[in-house]
Amino acid sequence: xxxxxxxxxxxxxxxxxxxxxxxxxxxxxxxxxxxxxxxxxxxxxxxxxxxxxxxxxxxxxxxxxxxxxxxxxxxxxxxxxxxxxxxxxxxxxxxxxxxxxxxxxxxxxxxxxxxxxxxxxxxxxxxxxxxxxxxxxxxxxxxxxxxxxxxxxxxxxxxxxxxxxxxxxxxxxxxxxxxxxxxxxxxxxxxxxxxxxxxxxxxxxxxxxxxxxxxxxxxxxxxxxxxxxxxxxxxxxxxxxxxxxxxxxxxxxxxxxxxxxxxxxxxxxxxxxxxxxxxxxxxxxxxxxxxxxxxxxxxxxxxxxxxxxxxxxxxxxxxxxxxxxxxxxxxxxxxxxxxxxxxxxxxxxxxxxxxxxxxxxxxxxxxxxxxxxxxxxxxxxxxxxxxxxxxxxxxxxxxxxxxxxxxxxxxxxxxxxxxxxxxxxxxxxxxxxxxxxxxxxxxxxxxxxxxxxxxxxxxxxxxxxxxxxxxxxxxxxxxxxxxxxxxxxxxxxxxxxxxxxxxxxxxxxxxxxxxxxxxxxxxxxxxxxxxxxxxxxxxxxxxxxxxxxxxxxxxxxxxxxxxxxxxxxxxxxxxxxxxxxxxxxxxxxxxxxxxxxxxxxxxxxxxxxxxxxxxxxxxxxxxxxxxxxxxxxxxxxxxxxxxxxxxxxxxxxxxxxxxxxxxxxxxxxxxxxxxxxxxxxxxxxxxxxxxxxxxxxxxxxxxxxxxxxxxxxxxxxxxxxxxxxxxxxxxxxxxxxxxxxxxxxxxxxxxxxxxxxxxxxxxxxxxx
Numbered sequence: 001x002x003x004x005x006x007x008x009x010x011x012x013x014x015x016x017x018x019x020x021x022x023x024x025x026x027x028x029x030x031x032x033x034x035x036x037x038x039x040x041x042x043x044x045x046x047x048x049x050x051x052x053x054x055x056x057x058x059x060x061x062x063x064x065x066x067x068x069x070x071x072x073x074x075x076x077x078x079x080x081x082x083x084x085x086x087x088x089x090x091x092x093x094x095x096x097x098x099x100x101x102x103x104x105x106x107x108x109x110x111x112x113x114x115x116x117x118x119x120x121x122x123x124x125x126x127x128x129x130x131x132x133x134x135x136x137x138x139x140x141x142x143x144x145x146x147x148x149x150x151x152x153x154x155x156x157x158x159x160x161x162x163x164x165x166x167x168x169x170x171x172x173x174x175x176x177x178x179x180x181x182x183x184x185x186x187x188x189x190x191x192x193x194x195x196x197x198x199x200x201x202x203x204x205x206x207x208x209x210x211x212x213x214x215x216x217x218x219x220x221x222x223x224x225x226x227x228x229x230x231x232x233x234x235x236x237x238x239x240x241x242x243x244x245x246x247x248x249x250x251x252x253x254x255x256x257x258x259x260x261x262x263x264x265x266x267x268x269x270x271x272x273x274x275x276x277x278x279x280x281x282x283x284x285x286x287x288x289x290x291x292x293x294x295x296x297x298x299x300x301x302x303x304x305x306x307x308x309x310x311x312x313x314x315x316x317x318x319x320x321x322x323x324x325x326x327x328x329x330x331x332x333x334x335x336x337x338x339x340x341x342x343x344x345x346x347x348x349x350x351x352x353x354x355x356x357x358x359x360x361x362x363x364x365x366x367x368x369x370x371x372x373x374x375x376x377x378x379x380x381x382x383x384x385x386x387x388x389x390x391x392x393x394x395x396x397x398x399x400x401x402x403x404x405x406x407x408x409x410x411x412x413x414x415x416x417x418x419x420x421x422x423x424x425x426x427x428x429x430x431x432x433x434x435x436x437x438x439x440x441x442x443x444x445x446x447x448x449x450x451x452x453x454x455x456x457x458x459x460x461x462x463x464x465x466x467x468x469x470x471x472x473x474x475x476x477x478x479x480x481x482x483x484x485x486x487x488x489x490x491x492x493x494x495x496x497x498x499x500x501x502x503x504x505x506x507x508x509x510x511x512x513x514x515x516x517x518x519x520x521x522x523x524x525x526x527x528x529x530x531x532x533x534x535x536x537x538x539x540x541x542x543x544x545x546x547x548x549x550x551x552x553x554x555x556x557x558x559x560x561x562x563x564x565x566x567x568x569x570x571x572x573x574x575x576x577x578x579x580x581x582x583x584x585x586x587x588x589x590x591x592x593x594x595x596x597x598x599x600x601x602x603x604x605x606x607x608x609x610x611x612x613x614x615x616x617x618x619x620x621x622x623x624x625x626x627x628x629x630x631x632x633x634x635x636x637x638x639x640x641x642x643x644x645x646x647x648x649x650x651x652x653x654x655x656x657x658x659x660x661x662x663x664x665x666x667x668x669x670x671x672x673x674x675x676x677x678x679x680x681x682x683x684x685x686x687x688x689x690x691x692x693x694x695x696x697x698x699x700x701x702x703x704x705x706x707x708x709x710x711x712x713x714x715x716x717x718x719x720x721x722x723x724x725x726x727x728x729x730x731x732x733x734x735x736x737x738x739x740x741x742x743x744x745x746x747x748x749x750x751x752x753x754x755x756x757x758x759x760x761x762x763x764x765x766x767x768x
Contacts, residue, residue, distance in 0.1 A: 002548045005663060006452045009459035011063040019058065019069050022119060022422040026071065027052040033096040034075055034089055042079065049077045052426070055437040061444040062454045062480060064462075066417075069424035072434055083112045083429030090115065090428060094133065103129055103420065105413055113428045119421025128412055342402040343395045348379050348388070351395070354402050358677055360634075363401050371398060404677040432621055435522045439499060439620065442524070443484055445531050446496050446540050452548050453555070454483050464642045465666045472635035474615070478627045481617050485573045486555045489580030493542045495551070499524040500576045500620065520621045553650050560640075560647035568640065572616040582618065589613040589626065615639070642666075 027050075035047030056070030057063035075082050075089070082089045090106050090113045097104035103121030107114045121129065343351060355372050358364065364372065375391040378384065415423055427433070444450050457479050461467040469475040487495040499505060505513070505525040513523050525531065534540050558565045566573075572582045572589060584590050592612045614636045615628040631639070649662050 001662070002452060002456050002552060005459055006455045006548075009064045009455045011058075011065055011067060015065065016058070016063075019422055019424075022424070023052060023054060023069065023071060026117070026424070026426070029096055029100065030073060030075075030093060033093050034078065037089065037092055038075075038078060042077075045077055050075045053434060055430070055433045057476065059437040060440040060480075061451055062440070062458070062476075064455060064458055069422065070427065070433070071424055072427045072430045074431075081429060087428075091136075093426070098130060098133060101126075103415065105129055105132065112430055115426040116415060116423075117426060118415045118423045121415075121420055125413075125415070125420070132413060339400065339403055341396060341400060342405075343392065346402075348392070351392075351402075352376055352379055354405055355395075358401050358405075361675055361677055363677060364398065368398050371395065401677055406676060406678070408674050408676070432518055432520065432522070435517065436619075436621060438526060439524045440480065440484075442499055442526060442528060442531055443496055445528055446499075446535055447487075448535075449495065449546075449548050449551060450483075450487065453487070453551060454480055456548070456552060457483055457555070460646065460663060461642075463663050463665050465668060466635075466639050466642050469630035472630065472632040473639060474628055474631055474635070478617050481573060481575055481620075481627060482559070483555065485575055485580045486558060487551070488575065490558055491543065491546070491551065491554065495541050495543060495546075497525075497540055498575075498578065499526075501578055504530070517621075520623075522621055553654075556643060556647045556650055560643040568615060568636070572618050574618040575620045576618070576623070584613060584616055587616075587618070589616050 030052055031047045031050045034050050035045060038045040039047075051074050052071050053074060054069065055072055057067050058069055073082060073093075078087075078089065080087045080089075090108075094104045094106045094115055097115070097117065103116075103118035103125060105116045107116060118125075342354070346354070352375075355376070359369060359372065371391075371394050375388075375395060378388045378391045444454075458467070458476050461474070461476070461479055466473045467476055467479065469478075484496065488498050500523065502525050504527075505523055508514075508523070508525065508527065513526060515522065531540075538544060570584055572584055572587055574580060574582045589611075590613065592610065594608060595611050596608050609629070611626055611629050612631060613626060613629070614633060615631045617627040619625040619627055645660075646662060649660055652659060
């Protein structure tokens with residue numbers, strides 16, 4: 001099975017060649033774009049110093065089919081670090097890629113800037129990416145536009161009544177013009193309103209020629225550079241840039257004038273544009289808003305409020321009156337329209353789906369869940385319609401949680417998984433990742449069994465839908481570290497040496513191996529030729545007989561069993577540490593917390609991230625970084641369940657029992673990070689403490705001494721104190737060992753898969 005699955009999962013030589021060709025093309029685009037920008041400031045800039053290096057799975061040798069390519073941009077001669085917020089390189093490169101017909105989107109909220117790239121975007125995706133770029137350009141131009149100084153723009157008294165000045169005259173006197181000059185700003189524009197010069201046309205033509213030459217050199221069938229969707233993009237671009245006429249009936253009062261004339265200093269723009277009160281003041285309208293000269297309108301609006309200007313006084317009065325106009329409402333002021341319960345409008349199939357989803361996210365208490373379970377049971381039976389109607393009506397007694405439902409947002413700018421050619425991420429200043437990928441590559445070269453084991457586990461995790469950090473499970477990089485931990489620290493004798501602690505790493509005194517990069521020690525045994533020679537001479541491991549299959553069986557056993565295996569609740573996988581294990585207590589990784597990462601470059605703001613420690617894997621270099629921080633509670637439950645399932649199937653296969661396929665594709669999992677009903681309700685403060693029966697009192701206002709004063713106390717006096725509550729992913733679950741009534745409730749609860757899963761996860765990572 002290992003041989004078969006690894007052969008299907010491994011990337012082909014042809015795919016590697018195509019992606020390397022794309023890397024070469026992108027590197028030339030980067031060199032051309034950055035050189036053109038830097039030479040304008042530094043004529044001695046060497047464009048060949050710009051490089052685009054590959055890291056990640058394609059560099060380590062652990063790449064599977066259709067793996068994305070990770071690239072790191074290095075420009076050591078640039079005066080401003082390309083990852084700095086002041087650097088214009090990321091936006092310039094995004095523009096250059098879009099102009100060449102590629103799909104490109106700059107992400108700036110990441111720790112370092114990243115450009116998401118795809119080779120052949122669909123027409124709809126290409127149009128959206130260009131619209132996003134134009135939106136950014138518009139916002140940038142608005143920020144860079146100098147603020148108008150009204151005092152310097154007010155004309156003298158003798159200028160009143162003269163013909164309005166032309167744009168050239170206003171600019172000659174230092175008065176900013178509201179007409180766009182059409183020149184590009186910093187960062188470049190997708191559309192330039194001024195005609196291109198001959199030098200610009202030559203540069204664009206040269207870039208296209210280089211693109212074609214590089215494709216012909218590395219790819220037999222190069223894609224066409226003249227994308228047919230360019231007409232669609234241009235049409236969308238022109239529609240965004242066209243000025244929109246103001247609808248008829250709106251009063252063209254300058255917003256700034258209205259703000260200054262308002263007695264309180266603030267008037268909403270919508271109130272100024274459509275003002276029924278000011279429409280009744282014909283003098284104010286005709287004199288102020290319809291004046292030909294905009295500077296004259298400014299002067300009139302700034303007239304003395306004490307009565308020297310009747311026009312200004314009239315406008316001020318009308319503007320102040322407008323503040324008291326009541327806003328039309330669909331319901332009376334101070335009351336909200338009654339919400340319609342979805343239980344009365346949705347079909348039963350949708351109700352079942354939403355209630356199951358709400359319980360999965362932790363809503364409803366045990367008694368409320370019993371009502372839901374009875375409704376689901378009646379729906380599944382499909383026999384007694386009268387009983388189904390009755391139990392549906394009982395749902396109205398529950399809290400109105402369904403109206404909180406919000407479907408996941410659409411990510412229209414995300415690239416599809418396939419159908420858009422080569423995809424990659426271009427990272428700015430990610431030098432630490434280059435060293436990390438080099439070390440994983442050295443582990444790959446140290447033994448021929450490392451690569452098939454990693455590919456098998458990655459392919460298995462992908463089929464079982466537990467390899468998405470974005471959706472609350474673990475990244476492929478995390479599974480690589482799990483395999484290496486097992487081969488270095490668990491197998492006896494070890495299959496691989498610890499490349500960070502071995503004596504050979506200490507002997508290497510090269511500058512690259514002794515430097516401290518971004519505050520982290522990057523020392524490891526990095527001599528690839530020497531490692532390969534040791535592997536051929538059997539000097540790395542004494543175990544040359546264990547097959548890949550037997551090693552995989554031990555790997556799944558180690559992470560599935562409780563006794564003698566990995567302790568998910570208390571241990572941290574640490575590849576750099578001798579023995580491979582560090583306790584969560586030792587690293588203070590015992591509770592989730594929000595931390596601010598140190599900026600990668602000076603001037604950059606530290607990124608705020610949420611660190612979770614339900615599953616803990618220490619990064620080999622960034623020792624404060626938990627590789628598994630994206631794993632949420634439901635995510636770790638899914639991962640552990642899959643390890644137990646794989647271990648069970650392997651054990652059964654060893655006994656000749658074949659019930660399920662280990663690589664059977666699992667159903668698609670929802671985004672475990674997204675909560676469809678909002679934040680999960682917090683438990684009551686006293687739910688984790690056993691409720692005590694009321695102590696006897698000498699006197700009670702509502703009853704005689706030693707007598708319960710309300711129905712709650714009467715119930716506790718009759719049946720004893722209620723069992724304590726414990727919060728789990730399924731909501732409130734009462735401990736059943738202290739309450740006979742809890743045993744009866746549990747019988748109903750275990751009928752539901754959701755309740756069974758919640759009870760099972762209660763035993764998982766209680767320390768978290």
